[in-house]
Amino acid sequence: MITILLxxxxxxxxxVLLISRKVVTRTxxxxxxxxxxxxxLCLWFGINWVILPGWLNIYFNFDPIGIYFLTIMxxxxxxxxxxSLSYFKEHNVxxxxxxxxxVTMFLFAxxxxxxxxxxxxxxxxxxVEATTLSSALLIYFERKKSSLEAAWKYIYICSIGISLAFxxxxxxxxxxxxxxxxxxxxxxxxxxxxxxFWLLISFVFVFVGFGTKVGIAxxxxxxxxxxxxxxxxxxxxxxxxxxNTAFLGLIRYQEIMIHANQEYFSNFLFLITGFLSxxxxxxxxxxVKNYKRMLAYSSIENMGILFIGIALGKPGIFAAMILLxxxxxxxTSLFLTSGNILHLYQTKKIDSVSGILKxxxxxxxxxxxxxxxxxxxxxxxxxxxKFLIIKAMFMLNLGWLAVPFFILLAVIVYxxxxxxxxxxxxxxxxxxxxxxxxxxxxxxQIIILILLLIIGTNIPxxxxxxxxxxxxxxx
Amino acid sequence: xxxxxxxxxxxxMLYVFAASRIEAYVKTxxxxxxxxxxxxxxxIKELNWLNIAFLVLETLIIKAVxxxxxxxxxxxxxxxxxxxxxYLSQFYSLLIGSAIFIFGFVGAFWSAKANVGxxxxxxxxxxxLIIASLFLIVNRKRIITHILCYMMxxxxxFLLSLSVANEMPLLVNVGVLLDLFVGIYLFAIFFNKIQxxxxxxxxxxxxxxxx
Numbered sequence: 001m002i003t004i005l006l007x008x009x010x011x012x013x014x015x016v017l018l019i020s021r022k023v024v025t026r027t028x029x030x031x032x033x034x035x036x037x038x039x040x041l042c043l044w045f046g047i048n049w050v051i052l053p054g055w056l057n058i059y060f061n062f063d064p065i066g067i068y069f070l071t072i073m074x075x076x077x078x079x080x081x082x083x084s085l086s087y088f089k090e091h092n093v094x095x096x097x098x099x100x101x102x103v104t105m106f107l108f109a110x111x112x113x114x115x116x117x118x119x120x121x122x123x124x125x126x127x128v129e130a131t132t133l134s135s136a137l138l139i140y141f142e143r144k145k146s147s148l149e150a151a152w153k154y155i156y157i158c159s160i161g162i163s164l165a166f167x168x169x170x171x172x173x174x175x176x177x178x179x180x181x182x183x184x185x186x187x188x189x190x191x192x193x194x195x196x197f198w199l200l201i202s203f204v205f206v207f208v209g210f211g212t213k214v215g216i217a218x219x220x221x222x223x224x225x226x227x228x229x230x231x232x233x234x235x236x237x238x239x240x241x242x243x244n245t246a247f248l249g250l251i252r253y254q255e256i257m258i259h260a261n262q263e264y265f266s267n268f269l270f271l272i273t274g275f276l277s278x279x280x281x282x283x284x285x286x287x288v289k290n291y292k293r294m295l296a297y298s299s300i301e302n303m304g305i306l307f308i309g310i311a312l313g314k315p316g317i318f319a320a321m322i323l324l325x326x327x328x329x330x331x332t333s334l335f336l337t338s339g340n341i342l343h344l345y346q347t348k349k350i351d352s353v354s355g356i357l358k359x360x361x362x363x364x365x366x367x368x369x370x371x372x373x374x375x376x377x378x379x380x381x382x383x384x385x386k387f388l389i390i391k392a393m394f395m396l397n398l399g400w401l402a403v404p405f406f407i408l409l410a411v412i413v414y415x416x417x418x419x420x421x422x423x424x425x426x427x428x429x430x431x432x433x434x435x436x437x438x439x440x441x442x443x444x445q446i447i448i449l450i451l452l453l454i455i456g457t458n459i460p461x462x463x464x465x466x467x468x469x470x471x472x473x474x475x
Numbered sequence: 476x477x478x479x480x481x482x483x484x485x486x487x488m489l490y491v492f493a494a495s496r497i498e499a500y501v502k503t504x505x506x507x508x509x510x511x512x513x514x515x516x517x518x519i520k521e522l523n524w525l526n527i528a529f530l531v532l533e534t535l536i537i538k539a540v541x542x543x544x545x546x547x548x549x550x551x552x553x554x555x556x557x558x559x560x561x562y563l564s565q566f567y568s569l570l571i572g573s574a575i576f577i578f579g580f581v582g583a584f585w586s587a588k589a590n591v592g593x594x595x596x597x598x599x600x601x602x603x604l605i606i607a608s609l610f611l612i613v614n615r616k617r618i619i620t621h622i623l624c625y626m627m628x629x630x631x632x633f634l635l636s637l638s639v640a641n642e643m644p645l646l647v648n649v650g651v652l653l654d655l656f657v658g659i660y661l662f663a664i665f666f667n668k669i670q671x672x673x674x675x676x677x678x679x680x681x682x683x684x685x686x
Contacts (some may be wrong), residue, residue: 163628166636174593177592224686
C-alpha cells in the first residue's frame with residue numbers, strides 16, 4: 001500500500017507527461033485521488049497489504065495519527081482534483097500545461113504522503129523539502145508577475161527555514177549519540193538518554209524550520225502571498241494539507257520532548273507563537289483588501305489555535321485534532337468557492353465584489369456557510385474544538401488565557417464576517433456576464449460541508465475513534 | 476592538515492565580507508566546495524566506499540563545479556552588474572563578520588571543553604559559515620547574492636554534519652544533495668524569470684504583494 005502511494009504518482013506522472021493528451025491527463029488526475037480514497041478506506045477497516053520491497057516498511061509506516069492526517073489529506077486532495085477540472089475549463093489551460101499541473105500535483109501529494117508516513121526524522125525532513133519544491137511550481141502556475149513573486153518568496157523563505165530545521169536535526173544527533181538512530185521509535189524509547197541541552201537547542205531550530213512551513217507568526221511572511229497567488233485548488237491544498245503535514249512534523253518532535261520530560265519548554269514556545277499568530281491574524285484581518293489573503297490570514301489564525309491546543313497538553317490535543325479536520329475542510333471549501341468568485345468577478349479585491357447572492361446564489365451561500373464553519377459557529381466542529389480549548393484552559397487553571405483568546409477570536413470573526421457579508425449581499429454591478437460555472441465548481445464544497453455537519457452534529461464512532469487514536473499519540 | 480583547511484574555509488567567509496564583486500562570491504563558493512572535498516578525503520576513513528563516492532560527487536562535482544558554473548552562466552547571461560550592493564558599508568560588515576568569528580571560536584572552545592563528542596574546529600567554523608551567510612542574506616540587496624549566500628549556508632550545514640563524529644547516514648546525504656541540486660535548479664529558473672519579468676534584480680522590486 002505504501003508502495004502504491006509513493007511510487008504510483010511517479011509512474012502515472014511519467015505516463016501523463018509522455019502521452020500529454022487531455023483525456024489521459026484528466027483520467028489520471030481523478031484516478032489518483034480515487035486510489036487514495038481506496039487506500040484510506042482499507043486502512044480504516046484494518047486491511048493492510050504489503051507488496052514489495054520489504055525495506056520500505058522500516059522507513060514508512062501507518063500509525064494512528066498518520067492515518068488521521070492521511071484521511072484529511074485524501075478528502076482535500078480529492079476535492080482539489082475534482083475542482084481542478086473546472087479550473088482548467090475556466091482558464092482555458094492548454095493540454096501541455098494541464099499535464100504539467102497534474103504531474104506536479106501528483107508529486108506534491110506523494111511528498112506530503114511521505115512526510116505523513118515516514119518513521120525517520122531525516123527522511124521526513126527530505127519529504128518536507130520535496131513538498132516545497134513541488135508546490136512552488138504550482139504556485140507559479142499562472143505565470144503572472146505576482147505569482148512569480150509569491151513563488152520566489154515561498155521557495156526562498158521555506159528553503160532557509162528547512163535548512164535551519166536540518167541544523168536542528170544535526171544538533172539532535174549530537175545530543176543523542178547514545179541512541180545512535182534517528183528513527184522516531186528509537187528516539188521516543190530512549191528520549192531520557194538524549195542530552196537535554198542539545199535537545200532544547202535542536203527543538204528551537206526544528207520549531208523555526210517546520211514552523212515556517214506551518215506558517216506560524218512571526219515566520220509566516222510567505223503564506224498570504226502564496227495562498228493568494230496560487231490557483232484556487234492549489235490554495236486549498238496548501239492550506240488544507242501542506243500546513244497540516246508540517247504541523248505533524250512538529251507533533252512528532254513534541255512527542256520526543258514529552259518522552260524526555262522537556263515539554264515545559266516546547267509548550268511555552270507553542271503557546272507564545274500561537275497567541276502571536278492570533279494577534280497578527282486579528283490585526284491584518286481588519287485591514288486586508290484581498291479575499292484570498294483574508295483566507296490565508298485565517299489559516300494563520302487556525303494554526304495558532306492548533307499550537308495553543310498542543311501547548312495545553314492532554315485536553316488541548318484532542319481539541320486540536322478536531323480543529324485540524326474542521327479547519328482543513330472549511331478552508332478547502334472557502335478556497336474553492338473563492339475560485340468561483342474569482343471566475344465570476346475577475347478580481348481578488350474585496351471592494352470590487354458585491355452581491356454574490358444575486359449573481360450566483362449557490363456560490364454566495366457556500367461562501368457564507370463556509371464562513372460560519374470556519375469561524376466556529378455551532379453546529380460545525382470548529383465550535384466544539386474552540387470550546388474544548390477554552391475548557392482545557394480552565395482545567396489547567398489558566399482561565400485568564402481565555403480572555404485574550406476570546407477577544408482575538410472575536411476580532412478575527414468580526415473582520416472576516418464584515419468582508420464576507422459585504423461581498424455576499426448588496427447589488428451586483430456586473431450582472432451582464434454569464435456565470436458559466438459547471439457542477440464540479442459546487443459539488444465538492446457541498447459534500448465537504450455536509451461532512452463537516454455530520455462530524456459536528458452526530459459524529460460516527462469510527463471517526464471519533466480515529467480522532468481519539470490520533471490524539472492518543474501525544475499522551 | 477585538516478585544521479589548516481578548516482581555517483582556510485573560515486577565511487573564505489571573511490573574504491566574502493570584504494569582497495564587493497559578485498564573481499568573487501561565485502569563486503569563493505567553488506573554493507569552499509574544494510575545501511570540503513579535501514576535508515572528506517583527509518578526515519573520514521571509516522565510511523564505506525559508497526558513501527565516500529557519494530560525498531565526493533556532492534562536494535567536488537556539485538558544489539565545486541556544477542553550481543558555480545551554473546550561477547556564473549546565469550550572471551553572464553543576464554548581464555548582472557558586478558557590485559554586490561550591501562545595505563551596510565564594507566567596514567561595518569567586516570566588523571560584524573569579526574564578531575561572528577569570535578562567536579564561532581567561543582563555540583569551538585566550549586565544545587572542546589564540554590567534550591560533547593564533536594570536532595571543535597569543525598563545529599566552530601560551521602557556526603561561522605551559517606551565521607555569516609544568514610547575516611549576508613539580510614545585508615545584500617541583490618537577489619543573486621541571496622542565492623549565493625544560501626549556497627554558503629548549505630556549505631556551513633554540510634560542515635556541521637561532518638563535525639558530528641558518528642557518520643551521517645546516506646539518507647541524509649541524499650537529502651542535502653536533493654536540497655542543493657533541485658534547489659539551485661529551481662532558484663535559477665525563478666531567477667531568470669524574475670530577471671525577464673521584472674526587469675531588475677533587486678529585492679526592492681518584489682513588493683507587489685503586501686497588505
